Amino acid sequence: MLVGYQSWAFPSNPMILSTAVIGGPMEGRGPLADEFDLLHSDLRMQQKSWEQAERMLLDETCAKAIEKAGLSKDNITFFIAGDLMNQIISSSFAARTLSMPYLGIFGACSTSMEGLALASLMIDADSARYVMTGTVSHNAAAEKHYRYPTEYGAQKPPTAQWTVTAGGAAIVTANDGSGNHPIVTRATVGRVIDMGLTDPFNMGAAMAPAAFDTLVSHFRDFDLAYDYYDLIITGDLGKVGHRILLDLCEQHDVPVPRDRFKDAGMMVYGDIPDVWSGGSGCGCSASVAYGYVQRQLREGRVNRVLMVATGALLSPISYQQKETIPCIAHAAAMERGEGRKS
């Protein structure tokens, strides 16, 4: 149901039946290591190429989500997925493995919440029984495609971010009041915001205004109190972008309490050195949303979380052609579901 200008309310409270997150070696060193269903110690994951490793990561993440839901793949009505590779090839290969009706999406690192918003819309509109939405990123595959082959050993500035190696998937279905499943209550579709930045080693700064735009639109569309959410998780803005977002909120009198803000790019790696400003990639917000956030909601530590996933919609070609970086953020609200049927 459309609310305001660009948001959806989901009055039937679609529930997140299961989620799965699988990571790589660097993710195992971070403070959220326990939130992953599985951590690979080998970045190659016994595959012949980085691309194949990324694909396998999404395959096994989806298989895990299906298993945790107690379903078989035949039960899933639609698979909605996207990733950072050219022509979202990891998702399309996963869709081939899964052999279920498939809708490819692209929102760069905001893909996780684009997928969750669409999945929830379909469930709320009685247009699917189970929707699985997933995304993936792989550090070495992304470095190879977007920047330099890591073998070059190029130095990076402190504003750079480290692409998270992780797959994340969620299965959304109609709320039957059973279990203790988090629910999806609202979503806001973002606009493309481009402040003219061109530096792919400072994506946090480029994306922060998009996160701000979607955040403000969300509160406006639903006329919510600024302290409604216990937690607002942006990302992947990293330390640099996070600071800019807080500044933007202050400058424009958006009184969300500062301590409610977290950023997935900062959460996933904590104080690990070598990741510069923090984590990034499709797997960053996905692993936080489908790992950490799910547990927080299931265990009742928080009741309402707004996930504002940000994406830098650049391609290596647009960068080479000296274009600026168009950015976007999609938001979805997840709430504690216990006892709350539609």
Added chain:
Amino acid sequence: MLVGYQSWAFPSNPMILSTAVIGGPMEGRGPLADEFDLLHSDLRMQQKSWEQAERMLLDETCAKAIEKAGLSKDNITFFIAGDLMNQIISSSFAARTLSMPYLGIFGACSTSMEGLALASLMIDADSARYVMTGTVSHNAAAEKHYRYPTEYGAQKPPTAQWTVTAGGAAIVTANDGSGNHPIVTRATVGRVIDMGLTDPFNMGAAMAPAAFDTLVSHFRDFDLAYDYYDLIITGDLGKVGHRILLDLCEQHDVPVPRDRFKDAGMMVYGDIPDVWSGGSGCGCSASVAYGYVQRQLREGRVNRVLMVATGALLSPISYQQKETIPCIAHAAAMERGEGRKS
């Protein structure tokens, strides 16, 4: 509303308020030239690069669709778009120009019907006021990205297809019974079908089984008579893929009357030499669906059209890594709308 396994019915009969199609020089030589709102005689379109030309083509197609609808861009709730470029950069740049909430999608050449299906779903679910969906492809940009730079002058086999230079866009809204607008009644989301083919110069053969799978699923899900549609337009299968699809129908006893089948890849260029098996690209099915089909429905020459847009979900990298070509087809049914409110 979910129907069968993988289809949506749209009981409110969302209407296609306006469409626009803009093409290039080769499209102006084809039999559908009159169906374009505008034809560029210069493939470069006064831009500095093929990529910029493609982007401009989508920009102006969207502007034209908005103008023809009598709307301003502020009226559009959501823009759903995708294209063939890496990270669908043409669509993201168009979304920046349009400054409207944006959902990026990817279905390669099936993008047109993926977008129309999602747009219709949103309207039917009362989740948007106006949804614009668009896609674009540009011959030289696609050649550069997917095959050889055209300057190499490489010869192609007769199974190859010519990427259509065209943008296509449609604006979908709730049916208020006004005007003579075609309506969207049904859609079927395709599964990825991969028969193990690896030749990017024979995409029609790779995609035909996907078209067949979606076609059969559509008739099964809705339990429709095989002669229900006046016209079933696949594409872009081209001559080679079209013949394979007809053979598949015969082998599997799918008695759709043969003369009801057309293929967008064959329609757009007719008997023009130099296009081998026919047209392809996101702009192929989009320009036929949003040009020719709209006029046929508006003028009452046909009443029911099923568009089965096919996509080859390969990337240049997956091809180089000797992967097979995963294919998909998404179908949407458009019908004559005059006098038919929900």
